[in-house]
Amino acid sequence: MVEREATIGLETHVQLKTRTKLFCGCAYAFGAPPNTLVCPVCAGLPGALPVLNRAAFETAVRAALALRCEIPPETKFDRKNYFYPDLPKGYQISQFDAPLSRNGSLALADGTVVRIRRAHLEEDAGKAIHDRGERTLVDFNRCGVPLLEIVTEPDLHAAADAVAYLVLLRRTMRYAGISECDMEKGSLRCDVNVSLAPRGDPPGTRVEVKNLNSFRMIGRAIEHEIARQGEVLDRGGRVEQETRLWRDGQGATAPMRSKEEAHDYRYFPEPDLPPFHAPARWVEELRASLPELPGERRARFERAYGLPSETAETLTAERGLADYFEALAQACGDPKAAANWTAGEVSRELNERGIAIEAFPLPAPNLARLLALVPARVSVGAARTIFRELVGSPGADPAALAASMGLEQVSDPAAIEAACREAIAGAPKAVEEFRAGKGKALDSLMGKVMGATKGRANPGLVRETLRRLLGSPT
Amino acid sequence: MDEREAIAAVAGLARIDLGPDERARISAELGGILRHFESIRNLPTEGIPPLVHATAGRDVFRPDDPLPPLPLEALLGNAPERSGEFFAVPKVVEG
Numbered sequence: 164m165v166e167r168e169a170t171i172g173l174e175t176h177v178q179l180k181t182r183t184k185l186f187c188g189c190a191y192a193f194g195a196p197p198n199t200l201v202c203p204v205c206a207g208l209p210g211a212l213p214v215l216n217r218a219a220f221e222t223a224v225r226a227a228l229a230l231r232c233e234i235p236p237e238t239k240f241d242r243k244n245y246f247y248p249d250l251p252k253g254y255q256i257s258q259f260d261a262p263l264s265r266n267g268s269l270a271l272a273d274g275t276v277v278r279i280r281r282a283h284l285e286e287d288a289g290k291a292i293h294d295r296g297e298r299t300l301v302d303f304n305r306c307g308v309p310l311l312e313i314v315t316e317p318d319l320h321a322a323a324d325a326v327a328y329l330v331l332l333r334r335t336m337r338y339a340g341i342s343e344c345d346m347e348k349g350s351l352r353c354d355v356n357v358s359l360a361p362r363g364d365p366p367g368t369r370v371e372v373k374n375l376n377s378f379r380m381i382g383r384a385i386e387h388e389i390a391r392q393g394e395v396l397d398r399g400g401r402v403e404q405e406t407r408l409w410r411d412g413q414g415a416t417a418p419m420r421s422k423e424e425a426h427d428y429r430y431f432p433e434p435d436l437p438p439f440h441a442p443a444r445w446v447e448e449l450r451a452s453l454p455e456l457p458g459e460r461r462a463r464f465e466r467a468y469g470l471p472s473e474t475a476e477t478l479t480a481e482r483g484l485a486d487y488f489e490a491l492a493q494a495c496g497d498p499k500a501a502a503n504w505t506a507g508e509v510s511r512e513l514n515e516r517g518i519a520i521e522a523f524p525l526p527a528p529n530l531a532r533l534l535a536l537v538p539a540r541v542s543v544g545a546a547r548t549i550f551r552e553l554v555g556s557p558g559a560d561p562a563a564l565a566a567s568m569g570l571e572q573v574s575d576p577a578a579i580e581a582a583c584r585e586a587i588a589g590a591p592k593a594v595e596e597f598r599a600g601k602g603k604a605l606d607s608l609m610g611k612v613m614g615a616t617k618g619r620a621n622p623g624l625v626r627e628t629l630r631r632l633l634g635s636p637t
Numbered sequence: 638m639d640e641r642e643a644i645a646a647v648a649g650l651a652r653i654d655l656g657p658d659e660r661a662r663i664s665a666e667l668g669g670i671l672r673h674f675e676s677i678r679n680l681p682t683e684g685i686p687p688l689v690h691a692t693a694g695r696d697v698f699r700p701d702d703p704l705p706p707l708p709l710e711a712l713l714g715n716a717p718e719r720s721g722e723f724f725a726v727p728k729v730v731e732g
Contacts, residue, residue: 182703188702196722197723198723206707217699299728300723437695437696
């Protein structure tokens with residue numbers, strides 16, 4: 164059987180974080196009552212004229228720069244003509260042959276470079292609801308909301324890589340303050356193109372898949388589509404060039420009913436908008452305003468702090484979390500401990516409370532004061548207990564809390580020896596096993612001492628004392 | 638695609654239902670327009686940058702400041718049919 168390779172391209176729409184729409188002064192809020200955020204411009208009333216939102220243009224160019232795109236000195240808008248009830252004007256203002264950016268790239272953690280063909284501005288359509296009664300219902304609120312369409316070159320070959328690209332794209336957009344990229348609220352949407360061909364051959368017939376509402380669905384849909392096309396080719400059939408919809412309940416794609424002419428958009432230059440310019444100096448100012456982006460930051464965390472790549476990946480998922488880690492590392496002077504605590508206890512607390520790091524009550528410097536007590540004055544386990552208390556009263560002194568909670572580590576040799584002797588007396592079997600050379604038996608004795616001291620005994624000292632009492636060299 | 642097919646295709650895209658008389662008339666009119674463009678196409682344009690826009694204006698922006706939307710009743714007042722707060726249109730089946 165021939166070995167085949169899949170080729171995947173992605174078209175992603177991210178909704179820009181502006182106060183108003185792309186061409187009019189309407190605000191937009193997801194979930195607002197229907198048809199309450201609409202004006203003559205976005206409703207397409209006769210005589211109304213679009214005027215470009217400066218912030219949307221600026222945000223789009225910043226996003227393109229975050230994706231390492233070239234910004235041509237001049238750009239223009241075009242009309243994409245089609246009829247659908249969610250498009251009141253009968254055309255969408257988009258960009259056809261002079262997009263505001265081209266030729267970018269996004270480098271994934273494993274070194275894969277995904278080339279960005281172009282990123283352009285366009286307005287969103289409204290929302291058509293089909294499942295309520297005899298009529299289709301239309302809400303124009305979303306009409307005219309600014310979107311950046313980001314198109315990759317077909318550089319991806321596996322579902323997992325496509326998802327990795329989207330995860331990094333989402334992070335990059337969030338770091339740079341371009342978009343919330345919340346798929347549940349529609350501020351990030353993605354269509355995929357999948358084709359299959361014998362390895363080494365040019366890519367096969369492209370099938371576009373739509374209706375993908377989560378990263379999980381995107382991964383599953385790509386895998387399904389690769390398998391489906393493989394079966395068609397195995398049977399000696401031909402893959403149709405078509406658009407298919409992902410049916411998540413069935414775990415399969417199905418052809419979308421559409422006429423061929425639906426793709427004849429008759430683009431022409433938008434006569435109601437002049438051309439727009441991106442002066443080189445302005446572009447450089449925007450480039451300089453970008454923060455360190457997640458891909459770069461992950462690489463720096465590995466290099467500068469010696470963190471494992473998985474930990475660096477976790478810590479750079481959100482800009483705020485990465486900031487917290489760096490503040491903590493600086494305050495406590497121990498990047499490894501700071502990484503473990505940020506990725507572990509802090510993240511767990513955020514998940515449990517359902518909050519973002521920005522809303523986390525405990526400032527990094529005060530957590531650092533707790534970490535400074537480990538392991539000399541409190542054990543790691545006790546520190547976790549104190550941490551939960553500290554989150555509730557973030558101004559408290561960690562050392563005072565440790566004392567008041569009775570969690571200060573016991574390092575008094577006499578007290579520890581007493582506890583060790585008790586443990587040895589109570590577990591003759593473990594003692595026998597240890598003396599017979601079974602080193603693991605020491606763990607069970609350790610456990611008994613820690614249990615008797617409620618986890619407060621200094622573990623190093625306990626181990627040392629047990630070995631001494633059992634007559635084994637430390 | 639011959640001229641008649643082209644007119645039928647564009648009429649279809651524009652959702653315009655043309656009768657036989659109208660097709661004949663439009664065919665003649667469009668033919669005239671296309672011939673006119675043919676004569677323009679013959680003008681020497683070498684070295685002249687393409688014109689993107691008919692006006693000399695450029696970079697016309699609007700500040701990102703919210704303006705009040707239309708009241709719901711004013712907006713839906715233009716609708717041939719409504720259903721509650723929505724515009725209502727003939728059923729469109731997706732997929």
